[in-house]
Amino acid sequence: MSEPSAARASRGADKAAPSSGRRNLFQKLVDLVSPGPESRDQLIESLADAEQKELIDPESRMMLEGVIRMADMTAGDVMVPTRHMDLLDIDAPFDEMLHVIIRTGHSRFPVFEGRRENVIGILMAKDLLKLQRSPDLNLRTLLRPAVFVPESKALNDLLRDFRSTRNHLAIVIDEFGTTAGLLTIEDVLEEIVGEIEDEFDEKDGESAIYTLADGSQRVAGDVTVVAVNEFFEVALPTTEFDTIGGLVAHELGHVPRRGEALTLSGLVFSVMLARGGAVRWFKVTRAAEEALGSDGA
Numbered sequence: 001m002s003e004p005s006a007a008r009a010s011r012g013a014d015k016a017a018p019s020s021g022r023r024n025l026f027q028k029l030v031d032l033v034s035p036g037p038e039s040r041d042q043l044i045e046s047l048a049d050a051e052q053k054e055l056i057d058p059e060s061r062m063m064l065e066g067v068i069r070m071a072d073m074t075a076g077d078v079m080v081p082t083r084h085m086d087l088l089d090i091d092a093p094f095d096e097m098l099h100v101i102i103r104t105g106h107s108r109f110p111v112f113e114g115r116r117e118n119v120i121g122i123l124m125a126k127d128l129l130k131l132q133r134s135p136d137l138n139l140r141t142l143l144r145p146a147v148f149v150p151e152s153k154a155l156n157d158l159l160r161d162f163r164s165t166r167n168h169l170a171i172v173i174d175e176f177g178t179t180a181g182l183l184t185i186e187d188v189l190e191e192i193v194g195e196i197e198d199e200f201d202e203k204d205g206e207s208a209i210y211t212l213a214d215g216s217q218r219v220a221g222d223v224t225v226v227a228v229n230e231f232f233e234v235a236l237p238t239t240e241f242d243t244i245g246g247l248v249a250h251e252l253g254h255v256p257r258r259g260e261a262l263t264l265s266g267l268v269f270s271v272m273l274a275r276g277g278a279v280r281w282f283k284v285t286r287a288a289e290e291a292l293g294s295d296g297a
Contacts, residue, residue: 020108035268044068059223066192073191075158076151079172079181085260087112088123094131101125108169110182111143117179122146151180161189218272220281221245232284234265244269245279263287 044065051061077269086104088097090113101109105238107126114268121143123269129138142156158170162185208220209231219228225238225247248262248269249255256262258280261270266288272281 007033007129048057063192067091070155070188071189073155073157074151075149075153075170075183076180077170078155078187079151079183080187081181081259082116082179085110085116085182087116088115094128097128101128110169110171111139111188112145119146119179123171148173152173155191158183162188164177205228217284219244219269219282219284221248221282228267228284232267234267236265244282248279248282256266 029288035242047056047061047064050056051058056064056238086100086106088100088109088111090111109123109125111121112118113120121140122145123139123143127142129187130142131139132206137229147161147167149161149170149172151172151174153172162168168185170183171179172181172183197250208223210218217231222243222245224242225236225244228234228244229236229238236244236247241250245256248264248271251262251264252260256271256274258271258274261268263269266286268285268287270283270285272283273281
């Protein structure tokens with residue numbers, strides 16, 4: 001009678017072996033963080049150790065770090081400041097609005113009345129085409145309600161709101177109730193997953209300097225200073241910094257934020273997108289052209 005029992009026990013041990021193997025892998029992860037990090041920095045270091053030990057892949061580590069760092073971030077940390085927002089004037093002619101939409105390429109626009117800080121709603125770019133078919137249509141009927149959030153609103157909470165309400169854009173207001181900027185769901189997600197690529201991203205060796213419809217150039221932050229000098233026929237210094245992003249950050253004295261601009265060797269470098277402590281894209285124009293545009297405005 002004892003032999004069958006022993007056999008069943010043996011077979012049971014054999015069946016348990018694969019499970020033990022899986023538990024061993026889990027135990028390694030438990031051992032890695034045990035007895036547990038005492039600070040956020042230690043937790044991030046633990047993730048780096050997990051990547052080195054091939055318990056998680058680099059992409060997973062980056063996203064986990066993004067989630068951890070985002071816990072301390074607010075809408076004010078990510079927003080585009082008011083002065084750099086692309087808005088539509090409710091009283092502007094149709095052709096002027098269409099020009100703004102084509103030039104910027106956004107799908108949603110805050111609409112203001114009287115002054116830029118007075119946002120009265122959000123217009124979908126596709127809805128503006130309805131005016132082309134029916135010029136007598138009241139633009140106000142096309143506006144969607146604007147969502148307003150305080151600068152202090154946590155990004156975690158904002159992302160939850162975006163998901164539950166299906167809004168993709170929020171207007172940020174300061175402590176006095178004045179419009180301070182805007183941000184989109186893409187801005188929030190990119191704090192976790194990194195930059196979300198679009199049609200301007202470099203692919204398969206394509207040039208990282210693009211000429212836009214208005215004659216300006218979109219230049220990647222990791223383009224070499226030498227390449228910028230050759231393209232624009234200027235003489236930016238090439239001794240200390242390899243990339244144009246590094247040179248601009250050095251000249252500004254801090255990590256550039258979206259909307260900031262700097263003039264070097266007659267070129268105006270306006271930050272279009274900054275992620276992960278580096279500039280992803282600049283819009284570059286000639287300083288003379290900027291001045292001419294201001295005089296003509």
